[in-house]
Amino acid sequence: MSEPAHADYQGAKIGMWLFLFTELMLFGGLFLLYAAYRMLHPAEFHRASQELNAVIGVGNTLVLLTSSLFAALALTAVQQGRGEAGARWAALTACLGALFLMNKGLEWGAKFHHGIFPGSALVKAMPPGEGLFFGLYFTMTGLHALHVLIGVVLLAVVALLVKGGRVRQGDCVLLENAGLYWHLVDVIWIFLLPLFYLAA
Amino acid sequence: MSYLDRQGKGGLTSWIFSTDHKRVSLLYLALMTAFFWVAVGIGVAMRLKHLSGSDFLVSARTYNALFTVHGVIMVFMFVIPGLPAVFGNFFLPILIGAKDVAFPRLNLLSWWLFLAGACLALLSLFTGPGAPDTGWTFYVPFSLRTGTNVSLAVFAAFVLGFSSILTGINFITTVHRLRCEGMTWHRMPLFVWAIYSTGWIQVLATPVIGITLLLVILERAFGIGVFDPARGGDPVLYQHLFWIYSHPAVYIMIVPAMGAITEIIPTFARRCIFGYRAIAYSSLAIAGLGSLVWAHHMFTSGMADLANIIFSLLTFLVAVPSAIKVFNWTATLYKGSVDMQPSMLFALTFVFLFTIGGLTGVMQGALGLNVHLHDTYWIVGHFHYVMFGGTGFAFFAALLYWFPKMFGRQYDPKPAYAAWVLMFLGFNMLYGSFMVLGAMGMPRRYFAHLPQFHSLHLAATAGSWALVAGLAVLFGNFLAALRRGAPAESDPWGGKTLEWTLPSPPPPENFDKLPVVTGAPYSYNPKAPA
């Protein structure tokens, strides 16, 4: 009975959840800083937040929420034995993730164009607290975008595996775990939206 | 056939790409031993410097780098990974009757990350504008302003943290999923409980230091302002984030050590452990409570009084589960037929030294006294009693205990006793002097010292020589045993846990047939003659 360890479906899922906890705590440290500095500089955060484009923020939220739905649909499809549909949903999830990144890139690009980027002269000249807001904004959305990028690659790979039949009904923990990761990235963004874009 | 025998093509690649938890354990042991000796050498150099109160041997700048690198190596590459990565890896699966950990490839990846982090740390010493000189705590604002190679050292710590996280994930999952038939939670050996509790701290606390260190790098690279008062940032928040991890990290270091001691004492006292559940749950309690006391490192940082009082109170509370363990070990020894093998001697020394370290910790938890003792040699003495007298001696006790099982060879006990004498005397002379020095007012991390401190500094330095001589004898004895030790029996100490049912060294897949457990561990019957 020398079965490989990855045959343990539940074990693989526990491992993934434990990893998600570490992601949660990683962002948790940043949320802690945000909460502390918002308490110390409420007016400055309010002012700085007005610089952000709430339309892009809300739009990107809808993109991510929908992508999360697609990821969940992909798992349901594969669990029900509809591999073709599952591969399609997973690929669509990755596409929406790419769309999110594109929006993010446009948004950051516009900020850079206006001279707002980490360490820029404009940000450094802002009153204490306002520059800090942008420091946190770039750190948190940047770290989140990095996770989205990883998720896009992960889901694209898994979509191919589903298409090729390597991930299939009864043996789909890879898809389930990729989905879990993607949903967590979505949850982080659910928190980032009101913290940055709706704080004005 | 044992796991040590040549496999496949053999050679180095059959080790560094092996997913066998036993081989991974030895990979950690080799790497950690090497770094341990580097850090010991640095420690000795610092002691030699204090043969004189002023300029001697090294420059003040080099001295700053020495205590930083000594701390970084010892904390992140020896004491934190120490017992979990070596003995946890080797014995956790065996103790619960499994063939390997839950994710063997992830386990190997952890080691590779450990190697990468270690290489980065080394690189930070010899490249760029100079070795980091901030102390292992990387406190802002100095770590942001200093021109030395802090970013790379901090990144090394980040990578080492990632390695630690993956190990934690692996061990928690292993305990949940791979216990053999009949191995209920309350039949698990107590070392497993300790490793399990530690795994949770690794998973939940380590990411916080990860993000903190990343912020230091970002701050240095871009000036994002999060810890910069001129931009509205608050350096005290750095200390909060740093200690949210680094205090629980103390328990990552000590809880597995306590677990190993809990295996050793029943074996050599020939008695069932006293208070199994109390010890098991106190591991969890230490992990939980220990995560809520971080700010006792910051009583002099200008925190709110309310926070000071609450964190002080919680600090006193952690003493309770720690004391539960000490009382239970003592009660286990009561009326036992104690066999004072070297391993047992080191284990009892652990209890003695850890009690000193623990009680001085309670003293520091008192707000008034803390102001006097903060940042003095007292603190340095205190944490060496916990980290070296505690975890270090437990590491050696565990190595003496499990060496025959791991390598299939028996060592000569006599040099091990001699090593103990040297180490015990040297240790107390070194760190005992530190505590007195600190109480007298000698600040830590100072390059020079005043004449009134000189004689105690000399005593400490002399103690460091005895300590290092003892370490050399201990390691030399192990090396000799590796080369020409007698073959070890499968159960040389009369242990009752599952690892002693296997041949020494164990076969590659541990168990031919997975065991079925029918009773509690430590099944010594005190009434029957042994």
Next chain:
Amino acid sequence: MNAMAQEQGHVVEPSTLLKVWAALVVLTGLLVAASLVSPALAVAAMLTLTPLKAGLVFYYFMHLKHEGPLLRGMVLAALTVLVVFIGMMFLDLAFR
């Protein structure tokens, strides 16, 4: 087949997933609306609706509704630790 289905866990119906998605979109709309009314309402909405949205994702998309007590307990413990860390930091910051 049954053993296999059990192994891979509960299957959540597409119609359920769609409903949850709709709820998430509506909640996002409410959040935006609240932020347009007044700052106080924006903060109140942030502190209530955002965790609710995250809860929906955890519960349905991430299948916690159908997981056993072990995983649920783990998630609860991890979230508690995070909240306690942030809360205890405020013991300092809010009373300085």
